[in-house]
Every structure is written in structure tokens, then in C-alpha cells.
Amino acid sequence: MKSHFIKALIISAFVFFVNILLSQPAKLTFAPQWMPQAQFAGYYIAQEMGFYKEAGIEVEFIHPSANIPATDLLSSGKADVISLFLVTGMSARTEGMDIVNICQLSQHSAIYIVAKKSSGIDKLEKLNGKKIGVWKSGFDEVPKAMMKEKKYNIEWVPILFSVNLFMLDGIDAMTVMSYNEYNNIINCGINEDELNVFPISEYGYDIPEDGLYCLHSTYETKREDFKKFIAATLKGWDYAAANKATAIDIVLDRMKSAHIPANRVHQEWMLDRVLEMMMVSDNDAQDNDAQGKGAQNRSFLNKRVRRGELLESDFDQTAKIINSISEKRVSFKFDEFYKPLNR
Amino acid sequence: MKKTTLSYHIIKNVLFFCIALFLVTFSVYYYFARKTIREDTRENSVYLAKTTINMIEQVLTLAEKNPQIIAKMLESSFVSKDSLLPFLKSMLSVNNSLYGSIIAYEPNYYPEHGMYFAPYVYRQGDSICSSILGHINYEYFYMDWYQIPKITNKPYWSEPYFDEGGGNVLMTTYSVPFYTQVNGKRTFSGVVTIDISLEWLTKIITDVKILNTGYAFLLSRNGVVISHPNSEYIMNQTIFTIAKEINQPGMRETGRRMIKGETSFQAAEFRSAWKKGKLWINYAPLPSSKWSMGIIYPEDEMFASLHRMNIILLVLIIVGLISLSIVIFKIVSNLTSPLKDFADSARLIAAGNFNVRLPEIKTEDEMKELHNSFSFMQKELDEYMATLKETTSAKEKIESELRIANEIQMSMIPHIFPPFPDLPQIDLFATLKSAKEVGGDLYDFFVIDGCKFCFAIGDVSGKGVPASLFMAVTRTLVRSISDNVHLPSAIVESLNKSISQNNDSNMFVTLFLGVLDLKTGELQYTNAGHNPPVLIRKNREAYMFEKTKFIPAGLFEDFKYGESSVKLESGDMLFLYTDGVSEAENSQGELFGEQAIMQIINNNITARPQELIDKMSAEISGHVNGYTQSDDITMMTIVYNG
Numbered sequence: 001m002k003s004h005f006i007k008a009l010i011i012s013a014f015v016f017f018v019n020i021l022l023s024q025p026a027k028l029t030f031a032p033q034w035m036p037q038a039q040f041a042g043y044y045i046a047q048e049m050g051f052y053k054e055a056g057i058e059v060e061f062i063h064p065s066a067n068i069p070a071t072d073l074l075s076s077g078k079a080d081v082i083s084l085f086l087v088t089g090m091s092a093r094t095e096g097m098d099i100v101n102i103c104q105l106s107q108h109s110a111i112y113i114v115a116k117k118s119s120g121i122d123k124l125e126k127l128n129g130k131k132i133g134v135w136k137s138g139f140d141e142v143p144k145a146m147m148k149e150k151k152y153n154i155e156w157v158p159i160l161f162s163v164n165l166f167m168l169d170g171i172d173a174m175t176v177m178s179y180n181e182y183n184n185i186i187n188c189g190i191n192e193d194e195l196n197v198f199p200i201s202e203y204g205y206d207i208p209e210d211g212l213y214c215l216h217s218t219y220e221t222k223r224e225d226f227k228k229f230i231a232a233t234l235k236g237w238d239y240a241a242a243n244k245a246t247a248i249d250i251v252l253d254r255m256k257s258a259h260i261p262a263n264r265v266h267q268e269w270m271l272d273r274v275l276e277m278m279m280v281s282d283n284d285a286q287d288n289d290a291q292g293k294g295a296q297n298r299s300f301l302n303k304r305v306r307r308g309e310l311l312e313s314d315f316d317q318t319a320k321i322i323n324s325i326s327e328k329r330v331s332f333k334f335d336e337f338y339k340p341l342n343r
Numbered sequence: 344m345k346k347t348t349l350s351y352h353i354i355k356n357v358l359f360f361c362i363a364l365f366l367v368t369f370s371v372y373y374y375f376a377r378k379t380i381r382e383d384t385r386e387n388s389v390y391l392a393k394t395t396i397n398m399i400e401q402v403l404t405l406a407e408k409n410p411q412i413i414a415k416m417l418e419s420s421f422v423s424k425d426s427l428l429p430f431l432k433s434m435l436s437v438n439n440s441l442y443g444s445i446i447a448y449e450p451n452y453y454p455e456h457g458m459y460f461a462p463y464v465y466r467q468g469d470s471i472c473s474s475i476l477g478h479i480n481y482e483y484f485y486m487d488w489y490q491i492p493k494i495t496n497k498p499y500w501s502e503p504y505f506d507e508g509g510g511n512v513l514m515t516t517y518s519v520p521f522y523t524q525v526n527g528k529r530t531f532s533g534v535v536t537i538d539i540s541l542e543w544l545t546k547i548i549t550d551v552k553i554l555n556t557g558y559a560f561l562l563s564r565n566g567v568v569i570s571h572p573n574s575e576y577i578m579n580q581t582i583f584t585i586a587k588e589i590n591q592p593g594m595r596e597t598g599r600r601m602i603k604g605e606t607s608f609q610a611a612e613f614r615s616a617w618k619k620g621k622l623w624i625n626y627a628p629l630p631s632s633k634w635s636m637g638i639i640y641p642e643d644e645m646f647a648s649l650h651r652m653n654i655i656l657l658v659l660i661i662v663g664l665i666s667l668s669i670v671i672f673k674i675v676s677n678l679t680s681p682l683k684d685f686a687d688s689a690r691l692i693a694a695g696n697f698n699v700r701l702p703e704i705k706t707e708d709e710m711k712e713l714h715n716s717f718s719f720m721q722k723e724l725d726e727y728m729a730t731l732k733e734t735t736s737a738k739e740k741i742e743s744e745l746r747i748a749n750e751i752q753m754s755m756i757p758h759i760f761p762p763f764p765d766l767p768q769i770d771l772f773a774t775l776k777s778a779k780e781v782g783g784d785l786y787d788f789f790v791i792d793g794c795k796f797c798f799a800i801g802d803v804s805g806k807g808v809p810a811s812l813f814m815a816v817t818r819t820l821v822r823s824i825s826d827n828v829h830l831p832s833a834i835v836e837s838l839n840k841s842i843s844q845n846n847d848s849n850m851f852v853t854l855f856l857g858v859l860d861l862k863t864g865e866l867q868y869t870n871a872g873h874n875p876p877v878l879i880r881k882n883r884e885a886y887m888f889e890k891t892k893f894i895p896a897g898l899f900e901d902f903k904y905g906e907s908s909v910k911l912e913s914g915d916m917l918f919l920y921t922d923g924v925s926e927a928e929n930s931q932g933e934l935f936g937e938q939a940i941m942q943i944i945n946n947n948i949t950a951r952p953q954e955l956i957d958k959m960s961a962e963i964s965g966h967v968n969g970y971t972q973s974d975d976i977t978m979m980t981i982v983y984n985g
Contacts (some may be wrong), residue, residue: 164501188602189602264588
């Protein structure tokens with residue numbers, strides 16, 4: 001009995017080492033669309049907790065800078081896979097970059113337009129003729145398209161990333177991400193009840209945001225590795241939803257090593273909001289969690305979509321937005337753009 | 344009941360009062376001491392804040408001057424664009440606090456330079472470098488330092504930032520917009536900035552020390568922590584994120600007031616995560632940059648000296664109260680210890696030992712008075728007891744003599760009934776009951792010449808021994824006078840004369856004297872001021888004799904008495920009595936009365952003499968009901984059996 005057990009042990013060990021020697025893990029480089037923050041907690045966790053390694057891939061992270069956006073990292077081949085807003089990804093494709101969406105993580109829009117109550121802007125109409133701050137580096141398409149559709153005459157003031165101009169009343173209103181700038185304003189001492197908030201998702205513009213993109217060429221060659229990457233990433237997000245404190249610790253570590261101001265309270269807020277964006281109706285666990293935490297936006301609960309799925313309707317609406325504000329038109333089909341690898 | 348001592352009561356009351364007094368005094372003292380300390384600390388901290396802010400302001404306002412002057416110069420077109428860089432360089436070279444400076448123009452201000460024109464000089468190590476900023480990847484128009492002064496038309500102190508190029512130094516930028524005449528119109532044309540390090544500022548703030556562990560911190564206009572003893576907070580946190588992290592809404596409110604530029608000194612409405620206990624905060628804004636400095640110190644440190652004083656005070660007071668109790672106990676014990684001895688003495692005196700030794704008192708106080716009173720009482724009691732003994736023996740002697748006198752008096756009046764067993768015409772019974780040992784009432788009867796029956800009943804004024812002597816004299820005189828004279832009026836007149844002479848004590852006697860002819864039944868009588876007797880006609884009726892008009896004997900020597908007569912039939916009865924009967928008194932002061940006498944007689948009209956007197960006695964006893972007898976009671980009944 002005992003000798004059988006030892007034999008079995010030796011054979012298993014041998015098989016194990018042979019496996020390791022034979023299967024060198026595939027290397028992937030991932031570029032999130034911005035600096036380290038809780039918006040990307042799932043990726044960091046997948047790496048820190050060894051989910052990528054378990055899946056048999058080795059993932060390296062590179063971060064874009066103010067001057068070098070993630071799309072540049074992808075096109076230059078420095079990154080194999082990147083995260084982008086849907087509208088950014090489709091715009092890039094419109095601009096001629098041959099990229100495909102392989103997984104749509106966020107299903108909702110996090111964009112708010114906020115105005116101080118003291119400005120008297122308490123209805124969307126009152127934004128007509130006002131100065132609104134908007135990101136200079138993208139994400140401006142949806143609010144601009146919305147205002148265009150509403151035929152409001154807006155003076156858009158491009159802003160890099162701070163809320164200071166808004167705080168000093170240099171502008172009447174500002175577009176913010178619910179998970180980021182909105183909370184920055186709160187964290188600068190303005191109370192929520194001193195703000196009027198217009199979530200654009202409530203005005204028919206619930207456009208999905210974060211998704212994973214790769215070049216069409218690599219989609220074919222690294223298809224299996226991408227699949228593993230997506231599976232491990234989703235596992236990372238599940239872990240983040242279940243272990244928020246650990247997730248935030250990991251995020252804060254990343255921020256500190258990148259020398260950017262790290263603030264637990266803000267990152268906690270961001271993680272909660274980002275998880276809400278990813279909330280899908282076919283995943284009970286996530287659904288319950290989001291409901292339990294009191295989702296910021298109740299209308300999110302109504303959207304029927306599977307995890308990682310890009311709805312054709314969202315694609316069509318985004319195409320319309322791009323068409324309305326840019327000179328080039330979206331000329332590609334949904335099937336050509338969306339190549340799901342998560343199922 | 345538990346036995347308590349006098350000292351216990353006094354100590355309890357005094358201590359109670361002292362503690363109450365102490366509490367009131369202490370509360371007032373504590374209130375004012377606290378107020379004073381708070382005021383002192385406030386002044387201290389306000390002064391500290393003011394000097395610190397002045398120190399910072401000196402540097403900041405000085406730094407503000409450079410770009411302000413340059414902006415003015417650019418507006419007046421004093422400087423050509425080629426001389427901008429050398430100009431900035433020379434400015435940096437003479438001003439060590441400046442790290443860099445930019446003059447950034449609006450797009451296409453100088454068409455030959457295209458979109459971007461921003462001469463920039465900066466320190467790198469010991470040398471001063473220069474470059475022209477602006478590029479498709481560095482569009483300075485959208486940066487806060489450019490955009491905010493442009494849009495708000497005001498100089499702007501930027502939020503502090505870490506300068507990544509210059510070795511992670513905490514920096515801030517001051518930007519001043521400048522305007523030039525374009526087409527004859529004053530038009531925004533760009534921004535002049537200077538960069539200054541905040542190292543010196545954080546040093547000034549960290550150098551602020553108040554009390555033991557009080558410290559200062561600095562917030563930017565957005566509430567970002569610029570300086571704080573906890574370096575983790577710096578640039579990572581705003582006061583609002585800290586407030587949320589440690590769940591202190593009061594901190595958020597304080598932060599809001601701070602960034603609004605308010606000034607205050609108050610008990611902090613929040614707790615700190617890294618400094619325990621209640622805190623006080625003093626905050627004031629920096630006028631130039633609109634940043635806000637706060638000074639925090641723990642309340643326990645602020646009031647530490649007061650608390651130390653309180654403990655000393657408390658110990659002193661407890662020791663004081665204990666000493667006070669001991670002293671009171673000693674004093675009271677000393678003062679009251681003789682009381683216990685007095686109590687023992689009093690008990691012995693009460694037991695009859697009047698010569699017991701009293702406790703010795705050396706003081707001249709109330710205790711001495713008590714001692715004197717005791718000793719006086721002792722003496723008085725002793726004397727009194729001696730007198731009492733004498734008096735008692737004297738009284739006993741008198742009493743025994745009176746008893747003998749009574750016996751003698753009683754022996755003087757006839758008291759054997761029936762008195763004349765061989766004289767069938769007369770049946771008679773009489774009693775005399777003295778109120779005192781010896782009485783003033785009398786009765787007597789005797790036969791004169793074998794055919795006349797003389798009887799008398801009388802009452803001497805007053806009572807006791809004098810009355811009894813007067814009565815004895817009266818009785819003797821009546822007997823001796825009636826030996827010679829047989830007429831009642833003559834007997835009474837003679838008696839009156841005899842007793843009136845030498846009657847210095849003015850005594851008198853009422854007297855009813857009758858002489859009954861045993862053969863005829865003729866009764867002659869004289870009533871000298873006595874109660875009228877009752878005549879009971881046999882088997883018929885009873886009636887009272889008419890009231891007398893004669894005065895008692897012994898008052899006037901020559902008073903003339905007359906006599907009356909009535910004829911008695913066989914079986915008729917006479918009832919004679921003294922006023923002790925009719926005036927027998929009960930406890931309510933009600934007299935027995937003549938009516939009652941007549942009633943009893945009528946009810947017992949056939950009674951024998953003794954029987955009637957017994958009935959009368961019983962009724963009188965019933966009336967007085969045990970009340971002290973005030974007068975002699977004498978009754979006599981005579982039946983004529985002719």
C-alpha cells in the first residue's frame with residue numbers, strides 16, 4: 001500500500017515538472033486607459049492573486065501618460081490588450097485603427113453633469129448658453145452629442161483633469177465621472193446637497209464605457225491567451241467585489257509606486273461605482289451586491305445584458321453619437337467590431 | 344435605636360456643610376480657572392497663528408511681487424520678446440526662493456512662433472536652465488495655472504503639487520494674467536508664473552508647537568493637506584476624505600469653514616484618528632493664497648495644569664476634612680466627657696445617694712454652670728430630705744394626737760343606742776361623721792327632771808381642732824345650763840351669753856335645741872341659725888320646720904332668743920341634720936339639697952330612726968360618689984312614742 005503511494009507521488013511530481021518545463025506561460029502586455037486607480041482593481045487583483053499565472057499567462061502592465069494614450073500603446077505594439085471606453089474604441093476604429101472589442105465590461109455611463117446649486121441650474125435646460133467644463137482628452141463625445149441633440153448652445157471649456165476651475169466658479173457646470181471627479185468635488189468640501197447632478201444615463205445616454213480591445217491582427221494570433229486573460233480578469237473583478245478592502249490595499253500600493261496621490265476613501269468610492277457600472281442582470285451575485293450597497297443609479301437595474309456582452313443597440317447608439325459629432329462616419333458593422341472572447 | 348454620640352452628630356453636620364461649601368467653592372473656582380486658561384490658551388494660539396501666518400505671508404506676498412511687476416511690464420510693452428528669457432533668468436538668479444518662471448502667451452500671439460510661445464526658466468541643481476514650452480503634447484492653455492487666471496481674470500495660487508522633475512519637491516505656482524492692447528482693446532494675452540517650493544512653509548508649520556503635543560497643519564483651498572505631522576496625509580488626503588475615513592462629520596464642517604476663509608477658536612467638533620481625546624482647534628486663513636492654517640491641541644493638555652491643581656486641592660481638602668473630623672471629635676469629646684459622668688451621678692442621686700462625688704470641672708463655662716447646678720441640687724435635695732424627715736415625724740405626732748382628740752370628742756357625745764332602754768316614749772338614733780380628724784358638729788340629748796327630754800344639734804363655724812374645742816365647750820355649757828333652766832330660749836340665751844364673752848376668735852355655733860314634754864308630747868324649741876329639722880307625722884306627712892329668724896349663738900352677747908312649740912303625737916318623728924347633709928357636694932360641685940332630704944324622707948316615711956339615717960347616709964354617699972367630704976355630717980332622728 002505504502003509503496004504504491006510513493007510510486008504515485010513520484011510519477012505525479014515528474015508529470016508536474018515536465019508540464020512546467022514544456023508550457024512556458026504566454027506573455028501579454030495590458031495597458032489600462034489611465035493611471036493606476038480602483039477603476040482597474042480587477043486587473044491588479046488578478047495579477048496580485050496569481051489568477052493570470054493560474055490561467056497560464058504572464059501579464060505585464062504598462063500605463064499611458066497624458067501624452068501617450070492607450071491607443072498609441074496598442075498601435076505601436078507596446079501593449080497587446082488595452083481598456084478603452086466604447087466611444088473611444090469606436091472612434092479609433094473610425095479613425096482607421098483596426099481594433100476589435102473582445103469584452104465589454106462596463107455596461108453603463110458614469111458621466112454626470114454637475115452644477116452648484118448656487119448657480120441656479122436646477123434643470124438640464126438651464127445649461128443652455130452656459131460654460132461647461134469637459135475633459136480635453138476624450139470622453140467628451142457623449143455629453144457633446146447629447147447637448148447637440150438637445151440643441152443647447154454650450155460653451156465647452158476643455159479641462160485637463162482637475163476640478164479647480166469648477167471650484168472657483170470659472171465655469172457654470174462640469175462633466176464628471178461619477179466614480180472620480182464627482183467624488184473629488186465632494187472631497188474638496190462641497191456637500192452633495194449643494195450640487196445639482198444630471199447623470200446623462202438618465203437622459204437616454206446610458207452608453208457602456210470600459211471594454212477590452214486588441215488589434216484585429218493579434219485577435220487571431222493570441223486568441224487563446226486573450227480568452228485566458230479575460231477569464232482571469234473577470235475572476236479578479238469577482239474577487240474585488242467580494243474583498244473590497246484587499247482590493248483597495250492593492251490599488252493604493254500601485255498608486256504609491258506610481259507616485260500619484262493615493263486616497264483610500266476616494267478609491268473605495270471609485271471601486272463601488274465601477275462595480276455598479278459592471279453590474280449585469282444575469283449575474284445574481286453581482287446584482288445582489290450592488291443592490292445591497294445601494295446602487296448610485298437605479299436605472300442600471302433595468303438593462304438586460306450578459307456579463308462581457310456588448311449590446312448591438314449600444315453599438316448603434318454610440319455609432320450615432322460619433323456620427324453626430326465627428327466628420328468621419330462609422331462605416332463598420334457590429335460583427336466586425338465586437339469579437340467576444342469571454343464565452 | 345442605634346446609639347449615636349454627640350460628636351458623631353456634630354462631625355456629620357459640620358462635614359456635610361464643609362463638603363457642600365467646598366463643592367460650591369470648587370465649582371466656581373473650576374469654572375473661572377477653566378475660563379481663564381481657555382482665554383490664555385486662546386490668546387496664545389491666536390498669537391501663534393498670527394505670527395506663523397505673517398511669516399508665511401511675508402514670503403508669499405514677496406513672491407507675488409515678481410510676476411505682478413512682470414505682468415505690468417508686459418502690459419506696457421517694456422520688454423521685447425527676445426529679452427524675456429534673459430530677464431527671467433536674471434530674476435531667478437537673484438531670487439533663491441523661486442524655482443522657475445514662465446511667461447506663457449495666448450495661441451498665435453506672436454504669429455512667427457505659432458500656437459505656443461512660453462519662455463520658461465527653471466533651476467536644475469545649481470544652474471538655471473531655459474526652454475520654450477508648448478507643444479501638441481503640452482498644451483499649456485488647458486492647465487490650471489494658465490486657464491484659471493485667464494477665465495477668472497485674477498491671479499491664482501495653484502493647488503500644491505509634487506514637482507516630479509525637481510526631486511519630488513512640494514511646489515506651488517502663482518500665476519498672474521497679463522493684458523496687452525490688441526486692436527486698441529485691452530485683451531488677455533497670457534500668464535506670468537513663478538514656481539516656489541513649499542519646503543520652507545512646511546518647516547514653518549512643523550515648527551509650530553503648542554502645549555505638549557499641539558501642532559499646526561495647513562490646508563489648500565480645496566482642503567488638501569499641505570502640511571501635517573502625519574506625512575501620510577500630505578497631498579494624499581483632503582480634510583474631507585479624512586473626515587469620511589474616520590467618520591467625523593464635524594471635521595468636514597470644520598474643513599468647510601476653514602476653506603471658506605473663516606477664523607475661529609473652539610472645541611473641535613471631531614476626534615482625530617491619531618490624537619486621542621477631546622481637541623481644541625484654532626484656524627485662520629492665509630490672505631494671499633486662501634489656504635487655511637489650523638492649530639490643534641488636546642484639551643487634557645490645555646487643562647493639564649488645572650487638573651494637577653485639582654488633584655492637589657482634592658487631596659488637601661480630604662486631608663483637611665479628615666483632620667477637621669479628628670479635631671472636632673477631640674474637642675467635642677473633651678467638652679462632653681463630663682456629661683457622661685454627670686449622667687452617672689444623676690442616676691446615683693436618683694437612687695438616693697445624695698453625697699455622690701460630682702465630676703471635676705476646671706473650665707468656667709456652661710459645663711461649670713451645670714456642675715454648680717448639680718451641686719446645688721445635691722445640697723437642696725439633702726436639706727429637703729432632712730426637713731422632710733422632721734416634718735413627717737411632726738405630722739405623725741399631730742395625727743396621732745388628733746386621733747386621740749377625735750376619740751375624746753366622740754366620747755363626749757352619746758353614742759349608745761337605744762340610749763334610754765327604760766324610757767319607752769323615746770326612740771332615737773344619731774350619727775356624726777367628721778370631715779377631719781376632729782369636727783365642729785355636735786348633738787346631745789338627755790332627760791331633765793325625769794319628764795322632759797332635752798336634745799340639741801349644732802354646727803360650729805370652722806372645722807378642725809378649734810371647732811371641736813368650741814363644740815366641746817358648747818355641749819358642756821348646754822348640759823350645765825339646762826340643769827337650772829328648762830326653757831329652750833333661756834338655755835340658748837344663757838349659752839349665747841357664755842360663749843360670746845371672750846370670743847376673740849369670733850367663733851359661733853348654729854344650734855337647734857328642743858325640750859319635749861314626755862307626758863304631753865309638747866315640744867318647745869329654739870333654732871339659733873340652724874337648718875330647720877323635718878317633722879314626720881306618723882303615717883301621714885313630713886314637713887320641714889319654718890326657717891329660723893334667730894342668729895347663731897356666740898355672735899352677740901345680749902341677743903334675745905325666742906321659742907316655738909309644736910305638739911307631737913305618738914309615733915311622730917323628728918329628723919335633725921347639719922348643713923353637712925344638705926350641702927354634701929359631689930365632684931361637679933352639686934349640693935345634695937333639702938329637696939333630696941324631703942324626697943328620701945317621704946319615700947321612707949315609716950322607717951325606723953336608724954333605718955332612715957342609714958338610708959340617708961347611703962343616698963349621700965351615692966351623691967358625693969367618693970368626692971372628698973368637706974364638712975361634718977351629723978344626723979339625728981327622734982321618735983316620740985307618747
